[in-house]
Amino acid sequence: MRLRHRILIVEDEPCLRRLMQRTLSAAGHAVAATDWDRFWEKPDASEHDAVLLDLMTVDRMEEAIGAIRQRSDAIVVVILSREAREHWPRAFDQGADDFLLEPFDTDDLVARIRVALRRHLTRNGGTAVCRAGDVMIDLLDRRVTRDGRGVDLTRKEFLVLLQLARFPGRLVTHDEIIQTIWSVRKKNAVAYLRVLIQALRRKLGDWPAQARIIENVMGSGYRLRAIPT
Structure with missing residues (x-):
């Protein structure tokens, strides 16, 4: 099973909004779309992996990008x-990852999203694909296989694995993982995290007695015993 990237489109023109939604859905993404009025009611992208902002004017660019960056x-x-x-240099200065100029080709739209996702994963030395024993983790295409067969993960299980697999061998603290999964620290969050790790280990064939893939660093967090490919 592949967990799809979640993309939010903010676009006032209905025809263009539908075109982008169909294009990105056909490319395998889970796509939501809204107009600017509804976006400003709740400028929260915490449930999404990428956001497309069609800025007909650049007056509120800083506010829009800032609102997203505060929560996600x-x-x-x-x-x-x-x-x-x-104004494209200004977009980068304010935290954008890439830009497109209208009119654009739909193939270019798909390619730009993919490149931005890869760049995000590999930022600061991260990796997009790694292997741990017979487990292969492809974070860009969001596929996990064990001995060549797909591993069925829930979204939260995958988000935990993503945190660990981006930097194999590096300690990832409880708080870092919890912040990614729940945005805010929940009561008994570490206990919930342990349950998620146990479920993830079972699916990866990583039994606690061996712990050959996910290493528990007592009282601190976890690290993934894997190598980039």
Whole structure:
């Protein structure tokens, strides 16, 4: 099973919004779309992996990107008109990951999203694909296999594995994982995390007596015993 990337489109033009939604859905993503009025009611992208912002004007670009960055590390791709192309450096300065100029080709849209996702994963020395024994973890395509067969993970299980697999061999603290999964620290969050780790280990064939894949660093967090490929 592949867990799809969740993408949010913020676009006022209904025809363009539907076109982008169909294009990205056909590319295998889970896509939600809204207009700017509804986005401003709740500018929260914490449930999404990437956000497409079509800025017909650049007046509120800083506010829009800032609102997303306060709650999420989702990828932000800004869509600008040709007339506003001189503002693309400003979009990067304010936290955007990439930009597109209208009109754009749908193949270019899919490619830009994929490149931005890969760049996000490999930032600061992270990896997009790694192997731990007979387990292969492809974070870009969101596929996990064990001995060549797909591993069926829940979204939260995958998010835990993503945190560990981006930097194999590096300690990831309880708080770092909890922040990614629940955004805020829940009561008894470490206990919930232990349950998730146990479920993840069972699916990866990583029994506690061996712990050859996920290592428990007592009182601190976990690390993944894997190598980049």
